[in-house]
Amino acid sequence: MRNISEDTITQAVLASISGCKDDRLRTIMTSLVQHLHAFTRDVKLTEDEWFKAIQFLTNVGHITDDKRQEFILLSDTLGLSMLVTTQNNKKPATCTESTVFGPFFVEGAPEYHNGDDISNGAKGAPCFVRGRVTDMAGQPVAHAQLDVWQSDDEGFYDVQTQSGTGEAHEHRARGRLRTLEDGSFHFRSILAVAYPIPHDGPVGQMLEALGRHPWRPAHLHFMIEAPGYERLITHVFRDGDQYLDSDAVFGVRSTLIAEWVRHDAGAAPDGTQMNTPFYTLDYDFVLNPETVTEVAHA
Amino acid sequence: MRNISEDTITQAVLASISGCKDDRLRTIMTSLVQHLHAFTRDVKLTEDEWFKAIQFLTNVGHITDDKRQEFILLSDTLGLSMLVTTQNNKKPATCTESTVFGPFFVEGAPEYHNGDDISNGAKGAPCFVRGRVTDMAGQPVAHAQLDVWQSDDEGFYDVQTQSGTGEAHEHRARGRLRTLEDGSFHFRSILAVAYPIPHDGPVGQMLEALGRHPWRPAHLHFMIEAPGYERLITHVFRDGDQYLDSDAVFGVRSTLIAEWVRHDAGAAPDGTQMNTPFYTLDYDFVLNPETVTEVAHA
Numbered sequence: 001m002r003n004i005s006e007d008t009i010t011q012a013v014l015a016s017i018s019g020c021k022d023d024r025l026r027t028i029m030t031s032l033v034q035h036l037h038a039f040t041r042d043v044k045l046t047e048d049e050w051f052k053a054i055q056f057l058t059n060v061g062h063i064t065d066d067k068r069q070e071f072i073l074l075s076d077t078l079g080l081s082m083l084v085t086t087q088n089n090k091k092p093a094t095c096t097e098s099t100v101f102g103p104f105f106v107e108g109a110p111e112y113h114n115g116d117d118i119s120n121g122a123k124g125a126p127c128f129v130r131g132r133v134t135d136m137a138g139q140p141v142a143h144a145q146l147d148v149w150q151s152d153d154e155g156f157y158d159v160q161t162q163s164g165t166g167e168a169h170e171h172r173a174r175g176r177l178r179t180l181e182d183g184s185f186h187f188r189s190i191l192a193v194a195y196p197i198p199h200d201g202p203v204g205q206m207l208e209a210l211g212r213h214p215w216r217p218a219h220l221h222f223m224i225e226a227p228g229y230e231r232l233i234t235h236v237f238r239d240g241d242q243y244l245d246s247d248a249v250f251g252v253r254s255t256l257i258a259e260w261v262r263h264d265a266g267a268a269p270d271g272t273q274m275n276t277p278f279y280t281l282d283y284d285f286v287l288n289p290e291t292v293t294e295v296a297h298a
Numbered sequence: 299m300r301n302i303s304e305d306t307i308t309q310a311v312l313a314s315i316s317g318c319k320d321d322r323l324r325t326i327m328t329s330l331v332q333h334l335h336a337f338t339r340d341v342k343l344t345e346d347e348w349f350k351a352i353q354f355l356t357n358v359g360h361i362t363d364d365k366r367q368e369f370i371l372l373s374d375t376l377g378l379s380m381l382v383t384t385q386n387n388k389k390p391a392t393c394t395e396s397t398v399f400g401p402f403f404v405e406g407a408p409e410y411h412n413g414d415d416i417s418n419g420a421k422g423a424p425c426f427v428r429g430r431v432t433d434m435a436g437q438p439v440a441h442a443q444l445d446v447w448q449s450d451d452e453g454f455y456d457v458q459t460q461s462g463t464g465e466a467h468e469h470r471a472r473g474r475l476r477t478l479e480d481g482s483f484h485f486r487s488i489l490a491v492a493y494p495i496p497h498d499g500p501v502g503q504m505l506e507a508l509g510r511h512p513w514r515p516a517h518l519h520f521m522i523e524a525p526g527y528e529r530l531i532t533h534v535f536r537d538g539d540q541y542l543d544s545d546a547v548f549g550v551r552s553t554l555i556a557e558w559v560r561h562d563a564g565a566a567p568d569g570t571q572m573n574t575p576f577y578t579l580d581y582d583f584v585l586n587p588e589t590v591t592e593v594a595h596a
Contacts, residue, residue, distance in 0.1 A: 001543045003552045004397075006384040012548050013377035019509045028341050029508060033376055035337040040381050042329045049326065050373070050382045057369045061359010071355045075348070078331055079311035083338050084348045086304040099302075210327060211317045245299045250310050254301045 076249035118175035124153035124190025140183025144226035149174035155195025217241035374547035416473035422451035422488025438481025442524035447472035453493025515539035
């Protein structure tokens with residue numbers, strides 16, 4: 001370690017962490033250092049480029065706060081989030097696939113009953129969502145907990161447009177409900193629309209420099225949890241959206257695309273008389289049984 | 299791009315940047331995505347680990363300000379800074395080697411004359427530094443600009459212990475001077491001591507988790523510039539330091555180790571009568587000629 005050179009630096013770093021007592025951390029950091037150094041060698045990163053990278057990460061850090069998570073955006077736009085999602089959620093082909101979590105989930109969203117309007121004042125064309133949650137044999141999963149969240153018709157989630165947080169925060173177009181005995185659920189919300197990810201910061205500058213747009217195809221977020229099943233984090237994407245082939249965060253899976261059906265003014269599925277056109281979405285979810293880890297006997 | 303899976307995600311990301319008009323950026327980002335994804339696959343990074351990484355980077359971003367650059371510390375402690383330094387500063391064997399720049403250089407340090415005391419009140423044992431700057435043939439490089447900076451005897455640089463910045467900032471143990479006609483320089487400062495890098499933040503937590511210490515061996519920073527020569531950014535390390543074999547930022551090169559000679563109270567090299575013990579350091583620098591890039595004729 002007294003004669004560090006281009007040829008010896010990587011081994012010196014690896015040697016320095018060889019004594020790490022946390023096996024998993026040592027494995028992760030050993031691989032990280034190897035890949036980070038290999039990248040730096042492959043492109044022969046210059047000192048100016050290194051400094052630009054430092055400045056970029058500094059800017060990503062400084063724009064990040066309790067409402068904006070630019071590091072997650074960076075991970076999303078580099079396909080890292082989707083890679084982590086897919087490699088950790090391999091499911092049988094008959095189960096509903098996962099996609100990225102995204103940065104806009106909020107803890108503590110209000111609980112609703114089936115049939116409620118979760119938009120809570122968020123602007124958008126009315127939309128009635130229905131579906132069932134089942135196991136792989138088609139049996140209903142009763143009382144499954146559904147978290148739903150989405151943007152308004154301008155493409156903003158409530159957390160992006162409000163100044164309050166915690167109790168002062170007004171939840172709009174997000175909520176939690178439970179499936180009925182037959183595994184079904186239904187609620188009213190608003191039409192999902194395409195929107196750009198926040199692109200007025202360093203990640204937006206990166207996308208522009210790369211010749212990429214910041215748009216996501218219209219989608220509705222779901223997180224579904226029930227005892228005995230793997231937690232499912234996914235979206236339903238709106239068929240026909242122009243960005244399905246170029247989602248800025250690489251989240252689209254063809255099995256998750258569904259049709260939002262447009263209806264003229266008239267009777268909604270729940271009997272409400274609608275004065276304006278409205279939409280309906282029907283989508284069923286199939287949960288994967290939880291893997292039971294056997295407890296080792298000492 | 300409609301059917302993203304673990305197997306297709308990397309190619310989808312690469313395809314999305316294939317239209318980037320900046321060739322160099324496309325090359326860098328293509329390699330970065332490949333290595334980032336390969337790392338994620340190699341260790342089969344879990345969702346929890348991914349989220350811990352997001353939290354770690356967020357913490358690195360939030361502790362970084364105009365005085366503390368935790369991203370540079372992170373780069374330094376992972377050996378990335380030294381790799382970038384070494385691969386961009388290949389010099390003939392007779393030239394003085396480079397090492398890491400570090401996060402404590404400050405623009406606008408005061409200009410001094412040869413013989414001045416640059417400590418400006420920083421605490422430490424007195425030290426008289428002398429040397430010459432020459433070309434590879436041993437010819438003097440006159441009027442070369444030397445930037446020198448170091449910590450005080452508690453291991454802190456002036457920027458770490460003062461609240462002011464810019465004009466309000468008081469520069470201590472740092473300064474700029476120029477070589478004389480014969481290439482020589484001499485100044486008074488304080489003895490360099492070993493010190494830990496700032497380790498009360500996320501990088502310190504990382505080092506602790508990895509079983510590493512945060513110490514750097516005692517050193518004096520130099521940046522030397524002269525027309526016709528490559529800029530030299532380096533340190534001189536103090537022989538005998540216990541951390542020479544385990545520098546937290548992997549900066550040590552054996553050719554940069556020199557002896558700080560201790561003297562009892564008495565006459566200093568510049569004739570000053572010293573009431574306390576003092577040190578002397580003699581170190582010469584050899585600059586590499588600048589590569590002249592030929593201008594292409596249209």
